[in-house]
Amino acid sequence: MKTPQAPAITNSPVAASTAAPAISVQNVTVTYENRPALRSVTFDVQRGELIGIIGPNGAGKSTLLKAVLGLTDLDGGAVRFFGESIERCRQRVAYVPQTSAVDWDFPVTVLDVVQMGRYGRLGWFGRPGREDRQQAIESLELVGMSAYTKRHIRQLSGGQQQRVFLARALCQQADILLLDEPFAGVDAATEHAIFELIRKLTDEHRTLLVVNHDLGVLEKFDSLLMLNQRVIACGPTRDIATEENLRRTYGGRLSLLDRAELALQNQESPQ
Amino acid sequence: MMTTLGQLDFVPSMWSAPFTDGHLWMGMVTSILVGATCGVLGCFVVLRRMALIGDALSHAVLPGVVIAFLVTQNTGIVGLLFGALLAGLTTAVLINLVSHNSRTKEDSAIGIVFTALFALGLVLISNLPRGTHFDLKCFVFGIPEAVGMPDLWLMAVIAAIVLITVVLFYHPMKLISFDPVVAAAMGLPVMAFHYLLMGMISATVVAGLKTTGVVLVVAMVITPASAAYQLCNRFSTMLLLGGIFGALSAALGMIGAYVVNAPSGPSMVLVATTIFALAMLGSPRHGVVFRSIRRWRHRRHIETEDVLKTIHHLDRSDQPTDVAAISSQSRVTMARAKAILRELRQHKLIEGGASTLNLTEAGQRRALEMVRSHRLWESYLADQANMPPDQVHDVAEKLEHAHELADEVDRELGHPSLDPHGEEIPRG
Numbered sequence: 001m002k003t004p005q006a007p008a009i010t011n012s013p014v015a016a017s018t019a020a021p022a023i024s025v026q027n028v029t030v031t032y033e034n035r036p037a038l039r040s041v042t043f044d045v046q047r048g049e050l051i052g053i054i055g056p057n058g059a060g061k062s063t064l065l066k067a068v069l070g071l072t073d074l075d076g077g078a079v080r081f082f083g084e085s086i087e088r089c090r091q092r093v094a095y096v097p098q099t100s101a102v103d104w105d106f107p108v109t110v111l112d113v114v115q116m117g118r119y120g121r122l123g124w125f126g127r128p129g130r131e132d133r134q135q136a137i138e139s140l141e142l143v144g145m146s147a148y149t150k151r152h153i154r155q156l157s158g159g160q161q162q163r164v165f166l167a168r169a170l171c172q173q174a175d176i177l178l179l180d181e182p183f184a185g186v187d188a189a190t191e192h193a194i195f196e197l198i199r200k201l202t203d204e205h206r207t208l209l210v211v212n213h214d215l216g217v218l219e220k221f222d223s224l225l226m227l228n229q230r231v232i233a234c235g236p237t238r239d240i241a242t243e244e245n246l247r248r249t250y251g252g253r254l255s256l257l258d259r260a261e262l263a264l265q266n267q268e269s270p271q
Numbered sequence: 272m273m274t275t276l277g278q279l280d281f282v283p284s285m286w287s288a289p290f291t292d293g294h295l296w297m298g299m300v301t302s303i304l305v306g307a308t309c310g311v312l313g314c315f316v317v318l319r320r321m322a323l324i325g326d327a328l329s330h331a332v333l334p335g336v337v338i339a340f341l342v343t344q345n346t347g348i349v350g351l352l353f354g355a356l357l358a359g360l361t362t363a364v365l366i367n368l369v370s371h372n373s374r375t376k377e378d379s380a381i382g383i384v385f386t387a388l389f390a391l392g393l394v395l396i397s398n399l400p401r402g403t404h405f406d407l408k409c410f411v412f413g414i415p416e417a418v419g420m421p422d423l424w425l426m427a428v429i430a431a432i433v434l435i436t437v438v439l440f441y442h443p444m445k446l447i448s449f450d451p452v453v454a455a456a457m458g459l460p461v462m463a464f465h466y467l468l469m470g471m472i473s474a475t476v477v478a479g480l481k482t483t484g485v486v487l488v489v490a491m492v493i494t495p496a497s498a499a500y501q502l503c504n505r506f507s508t509m510l511l512l513g514g515i516f517g518a519l520s521a522a523l524g525m526i527g528a529y530v531v532n533a534p535s536g537p538s539m540v541l542v543a544t545t546i547f548a549l550a551m552l553g554s555p556r557h558g559v560v561f562r563s564i565r566r567w568r569h570r571r572h573i574e575t576e577d578v579l580k581t582i583h584h585l586d587r588s589d590q591p592t593d594v595a596a597i598s599s600q601s602r603v604t605m606a607r608a609k610a611i612l613r614e615l616r617q618h619k620l621i622e623g624g625a626s627t628l629n630l631t632e633a634g635q636r637r638a639l640e641m642v643r644s645h646r647l648w649e650s651y652l653a654d655q656a657n658m659p660p661d662q663v664h665d666v667a668e669k670l671e672h673a674h675e676l677a678d679e680v681d682r683e684l685g686h687p688s689l690d691p692h693g694e695e696i697p698r699g
């Protein structure tokens with residue numbers, strides 16, 4: 001993972017699209033009601049890379065994923081997938097949100113939910129066929145939920161629900177997966193199994209961006225993005241997982257620059 | 272339309288009038304179409320927790336209808352439809368604007384917007400040119416006897432459009448309703464779908480105005496769909512049931528209104544509510560009825576197994592196997608014991624006369640299974656759960672009915688041959 005200066009190999013569009021990083025985030029800034037959540041975030045993720053995003057609560061991790069997906073408005077900056085805009089790559093990107101605001105009484109079975117991962121590629125009038133069904137069943141097997149295929153989603157535990165959503169993302173067979181705390185509420189054995197699954201995905205040159213709270217598993221990631229509104233550190237895990245960087249990320253001590261900005265903001269719109 | 276309606280007044284005897292002239296079937300068919308369409312659309316409304324939106328749209332179409340009336344200077348159905356669509360979409364857009372650009376929560380935003388539009392409509396009515404008469408009562412309560420051929424056609428077209436849309440876009444609509452965030456991430460047009468839904472509801476509401484009026488049309492949107500929601504585990508079933516319940520409410524409501532000489536809108540709503548209440552009672556998962564049936568069956572099953580075991584024990588100890596002994600030993604009433612024995616005989620688990628009951632071979636096997644399960648569980652409780660041996664019996668009395676686990680218990684305990692009381696455990 002190389003940050004700002006991506007190697008400028010050539011300008012030819014073909015070469016650009018094959019050589020372009022899987023995800024390229026340039027100077028992304030997001031503010032909510034005048035309060036910045038992300039400040040000028042820049043990083044690249046290469047194909048087949050497994051990158052972990054860490055940072056304290058409210059650091060803007062979920063916001064970053066939403067911004068990358070174009071689900072929140074950017075106040076500046078740009079995001080590219082394989083050198084193209086998100087709108088042209090939606091099918092190739094799967095997303096598992098941190099908390100699903102779904103109605104657990106919604107009349108769907110586990111298999112229905114997982115099959116929804118295929119809807120992006122079905123097009124407008126498409127109906128899921130046998131192949132889609134097969135894919136959904138396989139994805140459920142991968143997360144160890146094949147015994148629950150016919151269950152209604154209401155009858156699942158929190159961790160199982162999380163695994164079903166993961167299966168839906170897998171079912172999408174996307175090249176890029178954005179997972180927002182996929183291990184929240186998942187037991188240790190399953191977490192281990194899912195990490196193995198993720199390994200297999202990166203072996204297939206799929207790219208994963210995983211928000212994670214558990215500092216105990218940092219070494220499982222190829223590289224890390226330490227975030228606290230801005231990028232504190234970004235690079236290969238063995239290089240940047242240092243005491244100093246973690247302290248700067250989680251320390252909560254604002255830099256003078258941040259404090260100045262905050263002071264100016266308070267003058268502008270006192271709370 | 273409104274001018275002719277203006278002549279009809281709210282005299283109770285009027286309600287049965289249309290049924291004597293030839294108009295009955297038009298009101299009936301239109302109402303059924305309205306009911307079915309509302310029932311299907313209502314599923315989306317209910318699932319997306321937008322119940323208030325139904326209320327909002329039905330009221331907010333008023334200014335649209337009045338403006339259309341003013342602009343076209345007639346009561347043509349097409350003008351009214353466009354007025355309603357415009358008003359409906361304006362409502363949806365305004366609600367969005369208010370809730371996204373201020374701290375106002377969505378439900379408050381809905382309340383603010385639709386009451387404002389309704390008020391605007393009222394002001395517009397009072398400023399209509401002299402000579403025109405806009406019957407507000409008709410708008411609010413509906414007058415199905417005024418339903419004519421154009422209304423029927425309009426509703427038929429709307430129903431067809433809704434049906435085709437739902438069938439064609441079934442899958443994307445399902446995902447958007449279930450998980451709008453992920454749907455948006457996959458590139459599905461979540462907002463476009465929202466406005467499409469708003470448009471279809473506005474159109475249905477305005478077409479259904481004459482049959483139920485704005486106040487009650489909300490019930491047709493929410494109640495049948497909510498009844499369907501209680502009953503099914505599949506989205507397609509819910510849509511189908513919602514439509515059927517809606518149509519049924521309309522049809523039965525119209526007939527009921529005729530029979531008891533009551534206004535048809537309210538009686539449709541009452542039928543819908545009755546269906547909802549029945550669905551609540553009868554729902555397989557939450558329903559009171561199903562739950563008690565399940566519990567009753569389970570208890571019955573356990574008692575049957577207890578009786579089998581009792582016969583086995585009585586037989587072993589050479590005591591008479593009559594109904595009285597069985598009833599007292601397995602702690603069931605005489606009547607119950609008799610019923611259970613009858614059932615056992617039917618299943619060929621017992622044979623012989625009243626006081627000389629015998630287990631058949633199959634019955635013997637079942638009884639031994641119970642004994643084995645009981646003693647294994649006793650051993651398990653004593654060994655693995657560290658329970659004193661004098662207490663294990665009562666708990667095992669319950670656990671023994673989980674005999675499908677007996678083999679596993681057996682394995683876990685290393686195939687014991689005696690239970691904590693020193694009794695032999697039959698081999699499985």
Ligand SMILES: Nc1ncnc2c1ncn2[C@@H]1O[C@H](COP(=O)(O)OP(=O)(O)OP(=O)(O)O)[C@@H](O)[C@H]1O
Nearest residue numbers: 032033037055056057058059060061062063064098
């Ligand atoms: N919809 C919103 N409106 C206003 N502010 C928001 C909104 N969503 C998030 N925020 C604010 O933006 C900041 C970043 O939020 P975000 O959800 O991205 O944090 P996070 O790093 O994912 O935290 P966590 O570890 O708790 O998941 C927080 O201070 C939060 O209060």
Ligand SMILES: [Mg+2]
Nearest residue numbers: 061062063098
């Ligand atoms: Mg988060």
